[in-house]
Amino acid sequence: MTRIQLVDDEPNILSSLRRLLKPQGWQVDTFTQVEDALGALLEHEYAVIISDYQMPTADGVTYLQFAKQKQPDAIRLVLSAYGDRASMIKAINQAEVYRYLSKPWDDYEVVAAIKSALDLYQLHKENQRLREENDRQRAELKAREEELLRLEADSPGITRVRRDADGSVILNHD
Amino acid sequence: MKEAAIAQTENERLNAKLEQANRQLLQSEKLAAIGQLAAGVAHEINNPVGYIYSNLQSLEGYLNDIFRLTDAVDSARSLEDLQLIKKNIDYDYLRSDLKDLLAESREGIDRVKTIISAMKDFSHIEDEEFKPADLHRGIETTLNVVNNELKYKAEIIRDFGDLPEIDCIISQINQVIMNLLVNAAHAIEEFGKITIRTRHEGEQAIIEIEDNGKGISPENLNRIFEPFYTTKPIGKGTGLGLSLSFNIVEKHKGRIEALSTPGHGTCFRITLPVNQPEQGNDG
Known part of the structure; x- marks a missing residue:
C-alpha cells in the first residue's frame, strides 16, 4: 500500500489533510513531533513525505534532510505558511524538495502535487527494478559464458559438437 | 515682565x-x-x-x-x-x-x-491617558501578538502573583513587554525558557522577564538603554526598543533594570507604582 507521511506541529492541519486525502485510499501517517516521524522512517517505507517548515524542535528542511538520508527514494514536499525566499532556497538546495506548497493551500493543488510525486516515486522504483533485473540477467549470461569457456578448455571442441536431427552426435568431419 | x-x-x-x-x-x-x-x-x-x-x-x-x-x-x-x-x-x-x-x-x-x-x-x-488596567491581561495580549516569534524559541513560563489594577497607559506597557519578550527570544540560540514573573510589593507592582539565553556582556549592559545602540544585525533592530522602554517606564514613575550573566541569561525587572502620584500631570 502507498504510504504517505505528514509532519506538522499543528494537529488541526494534520486532521484536515487526512480528511482531504482519505478518498484517495492511501495509508496516511501523521506526526506532530519530528522525533516520532524520524522513528517511523525506520519502520515503514514511505513514497511521499510532506513536512511543515517551522516546527519547535527542528525545522522542516532539517527533518527532510534526515529523511533523505534514511529513505532517499521517498519524494519530499514542504507545506509552509512561511514563504520567504531564504526558506525556499534552503528547502530546494539542502533537502532537494520536489514541491514547495504554501498555506493556506488549495486542496486540488495538494492532491495533484502528491499524485505527481507518487508517479515520480513509482517511476524511480520501476527504473530501479528494471536495472536490477538487467543486472541479474547479465550476471546469468556471464556465468553461462564462463561455464562454456571452462568446458571448452577441459575438452576442446565440446562446445561445437554437431548433432543430427534425432540428437545423435555426428563424428565425421566434412 | x-x-x-x-x-x-x-x-x-x-x-x-x-x-x-x-x-x-x-x-x-x-x-x-x-x-x-x-x-x-x-x-x-x-x-x-x-x-x-x-x-x-x-x-x-x-x-x-x-x-x-x-x-x-x-x-x-x-x-x-x-x-x-x-x-x-x-x-x-x-x-x-x-x-x-x-x-x-x-x-x-x-x-x-x-x-x-x-x-x-x-x-x-488614541488612549494616551493613565487608566487602571490589568497587567496580566496586557501580558496575555502581548504574548498573542508575539507568539510566533516565541514558540519556536522558548517555552513560556508564567509565574503570576496577585496584582491589583495599575494606573498606567496599558498600550505603552504592552510595548515594553513586547520589546523584552522579543529580545529574550533573540538572546536564545537553540530552544530555551522565558519566565514572566509578576508580584505585588507594597505600593509597587513588579514584572520580571527572564531568559536563559546568551546574556549581555558587562560593557554592553551599561549601554542597552541608549538610543540607537544595538548589537543586532542591520535590519533586525532599530536600537530604539529598550531606550523607548526606558522612557515609557520613566514616564510611569517606575524603574527598569537589567541583570545579566553572560552564558546564563538576562533578567529585566520593571517596577511600577500601583497608583500614579499626580494623575494626568506628568510634567
Missing part, C-alpha cells in the same frame, strides 16, 4: 513640540516593531485559515454524500437500497468526523479572532 511672559509662552510652545515629537517617535517605533512581527503574524493566521479552508471543502463533500442519502428517501425502491447508500458513503465516519471538523474549524476561527483583537489592542494610538 513682558519679555519674561513671551519667553514663557515660547518655552511652552517648544515643550509641546518636543512632547509631540516624542509621541511620534514612540508610535513609529511601535509600528516598526509590528512591521517586523508581520511575517510571524501572517504565519500564525495562515495556519488556521489553511485548515479551515480545506475543512470547508471536505464539508461540502460530506454534505453532498448526505444529500445523496436524503434525496434517495423519495426515490429508493426499498429500504435495502437506502441502507446500501448509507454504507457506501461511510455514514458512520461522516457522522463522527463532522463533529471534529466543526470543532477544529471553530478553534481555528477563535485563534484568528484572538490574534486580530490582540493586534488591535496593541496598535491603539
Whole structure:
C-alpha cells in the first residue's frame, strides 16, 4: 500500500489533510513531533513525505534532510505558511524538495502535487527494478559464458559438437 | 515682565513640540516593531485559515454524500437500497468526523479572532491617558501578538502573583513587554525558557522577564538603554526598543533594570507604582 507521511506541529492541519486525502485510499501517517516521524522512517517505507517548515524542535528542511538520508527514494514536499525566499532556497538546495506548497493551500493543488510525486516515486522504483533485473540477467549470461569457456578448455571442441536431427552426435568431419 | 511672559509662552510652545515629537517617535517605533512581527503574524493566521479552508471543502463533500442519502428517501425502491447508500458513503465516519471538523474549524476561527483583537489592542494610538488596567491581561495580549516569534524559541513560563489594577497607559506597557519578550527570544540560540514573573510589593507592582539565553556582556549592559545602540544585525533592530522602554517606564514613575550573566541569561525587572502620584500631570 502507498504510504504517505505528514509532519506538522499543528494537529488541526494534520486532521484536515487526512480528511482531504482519505478518498484517495492511501495509508496516511501523521506526526506532530519530528522525533516520532524520524522513528517511523525506520519502520515503514514511505513514497511521499510532506513536512511543515517551522516546527519547535527542528525545522522542516532539517527533518527532510534526515529523511533523505534514511529513505532517499521517498519524494519530499514542504507545506509552509512561511514563504520567504531564504526558506525556499534552503528547502530546494539542502533537502532537494520536489514541491514547495504554501498555506493556506488549495486542496486540488495538494492532491495533484502528491499524485505527481507518487508517479515520480513509482517511476524511480520501476527504473530501479528494471536495472536490477538487467543486472541479474547479465550476471546469468556471464556465468553461462564462463561455464562454456571452462568446458571448452577441459575438452576442446565440446562446445561445437554437431548433432543430427534425432540428437545423435555426428563424428565425421566434412 | 513682558519679555519674561513671551519667553514663557515660547518655552511652552517648544515643550509641546518636543512632547509631540516624542509621541511620534514612540508610535513609529511601535509600528516598526509590528512591521517586523508581520511575517510571524501572517504565519500564525495562515495556519488556521489553511485548515479551515480545506475543512470547508471536505464539508461540502460530506454534505453532498448526505444529500445523496436524503434525496434517495423519495426515490429508493426499498429500504435495502437506502441502507446500501448509507454504507457506501461511510455514514458512520461522516457522522463522527463532522463533529471534529466543526470543532477544529471553530478553534481555528477563535485563534484568528484572538490574534486580530490582540493586534488591535496593541496598535491603539488614541488612549494616551493613565487608566487602571490589568497587567496580566496586557501580558496575555502581548504574548498573542508575539507568539510566533516565541514558540519556536522558548517555552513560556508564567509565574503570576496577585496584582491589583495599575494606573498606567496599558498600550505603552504592552510595548515594553513586547520589546523584552522579543529580545529574550533573540538572546536564545537553540530552544530555551522565558519566565514572566509578576508580584505585588507594597505600593509597587513588579514584572520580571527572564531568559536563559546568551546574556549581555558587562560593557554592553551599561549601554542597552541608549538610543540607537544595538548589537543586532542591520535590519533586525532599530536600537530604539529598550531606550523607548526606558522612557515609557520613566514616564510611569517606575524603574527598569537589567541583570545579566553572560552564558546564563538576562533578567529585566520593571517596577511600577500601583497608583500614579499626580494623575494626568506628568510634567
